[in-house]
Amino acid sequence: GTFMRGGIDADAHTNEMPSAKVTMSGFWLDKVEVTNGMYMLCVTAGVCDLPRYGQQTLMKSKTRENYLRDSQYADYPVVYVTWGSADTYCKWTGRRLPTEAEWEYAARGAFPSLNLFPWGDQRPDSSYANFNYGAGDTMRVGSFPAGASPFGILDLAGNVAEWVSDFYDMKYYEKGFTMNPTGPVGRTDIFSRVVRGGHWGDSWKMLRVSARSTLMGPDINAQVGSDRYYGESADTVGFRCASDN
DSSP: OEEEESOOSTTOOGGGOSOEEEEOOOOEEOSSOOBHHHHHHHHHTTOSOOOEETTEEOOOOSSOTTTTTOGGGTTSBOOSOOHHHHHHHHHHTTOBOOOHHHHHHHHHOSTTOOOSBTTBSSOOOTTTOOOTTSSSSOOOTTOOGGGOOTTOOOOSSSSSEEEEEEEOOTTGGGGOOOBSOOOOOOBTTBOEEEEESOOTTSOGGGGSTTOEEEEEOOOTTSOTTSHHHHOOOOTTEEEOOEEOO
16 A cells, blocks of 8 residues: 655654655554563573663663563563564564554555544544653553554554664655665664654654654674674663564
């Protein structure tokens, strides 16, 4: 299908411009963000690394010290995952990280939808999403059915922001790729990756479906075990997976 990519409202940032119709092949996207319980299956299988911040492994979230392994948080989104760990998990499950365009299509809906938020144009409040420090931390995935996208996908706004597969270029949209865009070609000195969706601490403007942000991805040429080798992570960032079949 076809959707309208990019900022179409007065709050649009320059990195969301120009807007354009983009055509996509069919794909599947996870209904919810990957949870602690899901991710720990991959850790237990010996495939995925524990969440980390630089060289330090972490089990916590913003306000919970034993977040990762405590069963009461099994259905909460995993955090402190680097881009590389998210990519590894999705591949382990037979899926992949979504492209930035796939993510925005799933959030906005097919043209003629011009939704500013996954649920429409209504400015978010506590019935639509976990944002603006309302909970002060993550919440159970799928807690906001009113915030579902036109395709029924949950938590595309708030809770945790989400890694996608693309390298980040603030001027990428100016290049005019409008058929299954997959982001800039990697460069040897650029490792920034796109993060989408806003998180539990963000203002409503970052919950707009076109809002783009970035964190540093892995530099596999850096010294093994160094912070740069792993890339960045945060207690506000998780991910979900996509599939072609």
